[in-house]
Amino acid sequence: MNAEPQASAPLAEAAPKVGFAAVPIWLIILTALLGYRGCMYVDQFGGGFDPKVYTPYASFKQLDDLQTKDANAEMIQRGKRRYNETCGQCHQAGGLGTPWQFPPLAGSEWVTAPDPARLIRISLHAVQGPITVNGQQWDLIMSLNAITLGISDDDLAAILTYIRQDWGNKAPAVTPAQIAAVKKETGDRATPWTAEELKAVPLK
Ligand code: HEC
Structure with missing residues (x-):
């Protein structure tokens, strides 16, 4: 008679293994695209971080009054x-x-x-x-x-x-x-x- 439990083989396969897996290529591409888009955004709307753009205002009201x-x-x-x-x-x-x-x-x-x-x-x-x-x-x-x-x-x-x-x-x-x-x-x-x-x- 075979005393070994029949389920042991599939159980061993299901257990997590320690090791390395390559980062999926799509994740690398997505990260690169997001980074690129971020740079473009800052380029387009950042105003070059010019002090003329980033004038400190005394209050929100003052800034609001200046908006048309x-x-x-x-x-x-x-x-x-x-x-x-x-x-x-x-x-x-x-x-x-x-x-x-x-x-x-x-x-x-x-x-x-x-x-x-x-x-x-x-x-x-x-x-x-x-x-x-x-x-x-x-x-x-x-x-x-x-x-x-x-x-x-x-x-x-x-x-x-x-x-x-x-x-x-x-x-x-x-x-x-x-x-x-x-x-x-x-x-x-x-x-x-x-x-x-x-x-x-x-x-x-
Ligand atoms: C150099 C001075 C001068 C400038 C600048 C000038 N005007 Fe005149 N304007 C006059 C004079 C003087 C008269 C009256 C002329 C007459 O007796 O027929 C006159 C008359 C008028 C009239 C008809 C009379 C009335 O009072 O409604 C209008 C409308 C007018 N001007 C609008 C303008 C506009 C708009 C501007 C700017 C684009 C302008 N003017 C720039 C001197 C000027």
Whole structure:
């Protein structure tokens, strides 16, 4: 009779063995790919660890206040900055102009007309008097304009949107496409508009 238990052979095979096994090749490749991706990420979004990128802020609120809230707010912010650098030297930061020298943009019907066709023309090629603004007549000439000031369509759209929506003005935003369209219609015009010519431009 055989006294050996029949199950001993399979049991011995199932027991763990001590030894070495090669690391699977896929694990090596995966680790390498993850490492590579990590480097690419730091390269792309790390800002070179430049101090200009990693400025210390005093509080989360301060940092949050510096973030633009939406596309329109971003446009207004840029428009305000560009306005102050360009048009604002004459029309003033508050949009009120200067008596006898520069007419106001705040409350001006030329600025707040729902269709910006005339406003874009004034900005691009300037205007010469006589022109009535808020019931007051001006007889001057606007000696600088968006073209001579080298303002891009993008920035001019931001400036015009800003002046239409600050100082109590309420009018729809202006798009760079609207400016490009007016440029196409007016061709290589370089002379200032008169109020009569502007009034002949149909408004939608
Ligand atoms: C060098 C000074 C100067 C600059 C810069 C200037 N303007 Fe004017 N602007 C004037 C003067 C002066 C008049 C009035 C001209 C007239 O009597 O016809 C005027 C008139 C206007 C008018 C029509 C009248 C009114 O008050 O609504 C608008 C709109 C206007 N400017 C917008 C702009 C915008 C937008 C910019 C910037 C792209 C700009 N101006 C830059 C001097 C300037």
